[in-house]
Every structure is written in C-alpha cells, then in structure tokens.
Amino acid sequence: MKGNALQILLVEDSAGDARLLREMFRTETPGSFVLTHVDRMSDAIGHLSKTHVDIVLLDMGLPDGHGLETVRRAHAAAPDVPLVVLTGMDDELVAAEAMKEGAQDYLIKGQIENRALPRALRYAIERHRMQAETDLLRGQQMQLKDEFLSHVSHELRSPLTAIYQFVSIILDGLAGELNVQQREYLEVILRNSRQLKSMIDDLLEVSRIQVGKSGLELQLTCIQDLVVDTVATLQETAALKGITLSSDIAPNLSSAYADPTRIRQILIILIDNAIKFTPASGTVQVHVRTSERDPQFLLLEVVDSGRGIPAGMTEHIFERLYQAPDADKGGRKGLGLGLHICKALVMRQGGQVWATSELGKGATLSLTLPIFSIANLIAPALKGATDAETSIALIVTEMGSQSGWLSKGLEIESSREVRDVLASCMHSDLDVLLPKMGPASGTEFFFIVAVTGDIGREAITRRIRERLEAAEKLKQSGLIFTVSCRLLPAHKHDQEPSEEYVNRLAMKIQDQVDQNLRQKVATHE
C-alpha cells in the first residue's frame, strides 16, 4: 500500500509539537500516510531535493529559518509541492501573508482537532492540484492566442510590404510621369497603409503585454530628457495641424525607476492622442513635476485644449478597443489600443494613469512613475535580515573590454548575460542586484547589496568570479571582469530597521556607486 500512501514532510523543531501532530494521524487507516519529520530548514530542503513529497507541513519558526522567509525558501525548493503552514496563535496575520508566498493553508497550533488535520492536508493537496491544472490550461490558452496573433500580424505584413513598395515606386516616378491628381490619390494609399502598419504593431504589442512577454528593463531614467526628445520629435506633426506643442519641466527633478524605451512609447501615444483630439490653433502641453500627493512619484501630465472627454467616460478611455464615440470626421479611428497599451505599461512600472476633463475645455491625461530610490530597493531585504549578525556588503562587478570601448550591441547583449549570471549567484532573496545606474559607455558597473552577512559575502564574490569565467557566451566576448567587495559599516539591530537607518545605509551605497561611476568617467575622458 505504500505506493498510494500520502508522503508528508513535517518540518518542526519542537519535539513536543511534532509528537502531538504525529498522534493526530494515529486514527487514520494504517498505510494511508507516511510522515517524515525533520527539524531544520536545511534538512527539509535536502529531503525535498531527493524524495517525492505530497505535502509539506511547515513550522514558521525554525532554528535556521524565520517567518515568511521560511515559507519563501520552502516554496522555492519545491514549487510544485503544496505547503501548509503551522503557526502560533498570535501569528495569524503572518500566516495569512504566507498564503501570498505560496502556502496553500495555515493551521494554528493548539487549535487543530484530531480528525481535522488529515482532512485539511487532503484538501490542500486537492486544491493545489486543481490550481495547477487551471494554471496549465490558462497558460496553454494564452500561448495559443499569442501564437495566433503573432502569426496573423506576420502574415499581414507581407502584403503590406508589397503595397508600400509599389505605391512608392509609382510615386517616385519609376513607372512614368504622374499628374497631380494621381499623385494625391497615391498619397492617400500610402497614408492608409502606414496606418494599417501601426495597427498591426499595436496588435502585436497587446498580445505581448498580455502574455507578459513585453519585457521591461527598469533602470535609473531621466524623464526630462525623454520628454524633451519626444516633444521635439512630434513638433512637426503638431505644427502640421497648427497646434502649439510645448513642455514644462520642474527644475531639479529626481530620476525615475523606469524603462526609457517604454516611457518614450507612452509619451508618443499620449501626445499623439492629444494632437488628434485638439483642433487647429489649439495647444498641447507636457508637464513634469514631483507628485504633491506622494513625493515618491513623478507626475507627468499631457494637457490639451481639445474638445475634452464626455462626463463618465474618463475611466473607459483606457479600456481595450475603446473608441471615442464621435471621433473626428476627418481623422480615422485607430484600433482603440493605444491608451490601453499605455496604461498596461505604466502600471507594470509601478505607476498609475488617469484622465480628467471638462467637456469642451480639453483633457488632461496624467501618469505617475516611481522615483528611483536605493532605500526603497533595499528596505524589504533589510527587514528580512533582522535577526542576522548582519554586516552589509556592496559587491561591485565591472565589465570592460581590452580596447576600452565596447560596441553598443555587444555591450547591451553582454550586460544582459552578466545580469543573469549575477542574479543566479545571489544568496536567497535577501541580496539585491541594483538596476543599471549610469549611462552605458566603455565599462559597465553592476552593484549587489549583500545583506546575508560575512559568509554570504565571501561565497558570493567567489561564486561570481567562477560563474563569470565559466559562462560560455561571455568567454567568446573577450570582456574583462573585476569583482570587488566593500563592507559598509552596519550596526546590529534587534527589531525592524528604522526608516532612518535604511536611508542612511542607502546614502552610503549611493556614495559608493557615485564614486565608481565618477571613476569610470575620469578614466575615459
């Protein structure tokens, strides 16, 4: 019967509690459960890697693991095995949090009835199985849809290419002289095929966003530059319609934590849209400043003097396939995907989008983007490290080439590889790999804030060296790497680290980062 028996792994350091729990299986049919008991997280992870387990029963306070971190580690060690958390009576809130980390259920010690335990475990297993099945099905459906959209948009591109080519061949006089009217009509065809192309692009973008394929590369981003560039790019389009396009950027603006390519895309959608709905001699303005409501965010507004959005519609304009009901007679409707794409992109970068308007007096489309802050990035890690004898280490990896300068393509590609290697070297989820901090040039720096203490730090530095040297793709690139480590004085703390402490540490890290980047500029000037 052992083949059908449920394999339970109990991770519990209290011998008394373990005995009590074991008792609860006594009344079950012999052979229906097999209970394996370990009292350390490390043993549990070892067991999970070797043996099939149907369910893990996990105490959240272990000698080598504490609180949610325990749940995260157990879940990471065996993501396909359902997990039920055991907790003390005063820890119910934490236990509820554990569900978000991947636990199926929690049981409160001292409140478990004899018969309830086996039943709870069976339910947990069943629920987990159904969830996995649903996820799989949904994944398959999404993939099918994605493949379909990508196929369709691919197939639509070929005939469009031919239309493009031949229209422009005739327009350029390669097939003989054209009269004014012929030229005018051909330009209509050309304009419309361009529109078709942008619709196909939108379609593909939406399908990418939906499957989460639209990768974001969050980094230190200067919003000011992006706004200035985009406004300059669209100046001509605005002028053609007789619209004044301008920007107004607050001084001393912090950088955002965002993906510059995506921000440019968002700006183009918003400004283009504003131009479309504003009549001749109107204005479109782009404002950027720190959000008054939350100084941790930048506020970006695109204000137009157009006809505005009807009352009650301001929320709907971001919906997929939304069309302005009375869109310009002259102008052509799009697919209704632009603002939808825009909203999805902003939200995935941690911001918000909304619209305000008074009919006839124009509309304002606003969005927020998180300000870049090292403190925000490292705070969660420091909170998780409260009971460690922590000293914080800043590990700096520098990537350069023998000739001094990297070609752009090689640099972007290799940066990505290096980031992957670094991410795989990090110790649990406490260490933080900081995003790209400076403009790319001859060398590139990568910074890891290691919160896992001295042993972790040395292990990480060694591991980074070894893995970078071993990475096949980097070997061929001819790049040079240096790995160094700086200890940052950090005091031990018994409770949650204070905001002030996190900020102070963040400033020290920022200092070190700045020093490295300055050095880089100095060596290349």
Next chain:
Amino acid sequence: MSNKKILIVEDDADVRKGMHLRLQANNYDTFFAVDAVSGVAEARKHKPDLILLDLGLPGGDGFKVMEWLAANPYLAVIPVVVVSARTGNANRLKAKKAGAKAFLEKPVENDELLAVVRKTLGEAPKPGKALVHDLGDL
C-alpha cells in the same frame, strides 16, 4: 565600373519584384531565389556583393541559409541583410549571431532599404537623403 550585384532571397513574388524595381532604378543588378536551397545555389552561381534575405522561407528558413553560407569560405564573406516580417529582439539577436549585417522589419520603407544597402556595400549615402538606420543598432 560595372553594377553591384544583389541577390534577393524572398518567397513572396510581389515583394521580390518591388525590391527588384527599386534596386534596378538605383543601378544594382538583381538576382532572385525563392527558397533556402536555391538561395545558396544562386549565391554560388552569381557571387553577389550583397544578399537580401527573408527569414520565413520554404524548405528551411533564413537562419538555415546563413548557416549554409557561413560554412563555405567563398560565400561566408558576402554580407547578408535580413528583411523579415518577424519582429522582436530575439530574432534580431539570433540574426546577428548568425552573421547578418543588418535587420530590416517588413514593411520596409524604400529609403531605408537603399540606405542600408549602400552602407553595407560601403558606398556613400545618397546626397540629400538621411541615413535612416544605424547598422550598429542591430
């Protein structure tokens, strides 16, 4: 000086003809292939100065063609420019690794096509026309 020779490997007849008309008008001689195998065969026969290569081809895709070209020292030196409806960075990177000099997305504008062809052939850009695409961006 005789005209430079360009081989167009493209299975869509209309797109093929469109490219031909445009290139011919700019004093290039064009040759054609409609699938992967004939792509390599035509390259062997005509020794073109440049190959414009579609990725979605019958009988092995454009990556296969680049692989076959690379295996032959005489053909490996011919610069390849990919012209494809396949989008996305993954395809760009893959094409670059396979040896492509540039990647053009369909539908491609004529100015862009010509600018990239000229740059790849090491010719000066046509006066008055901006070079639309920096090949380094690939």
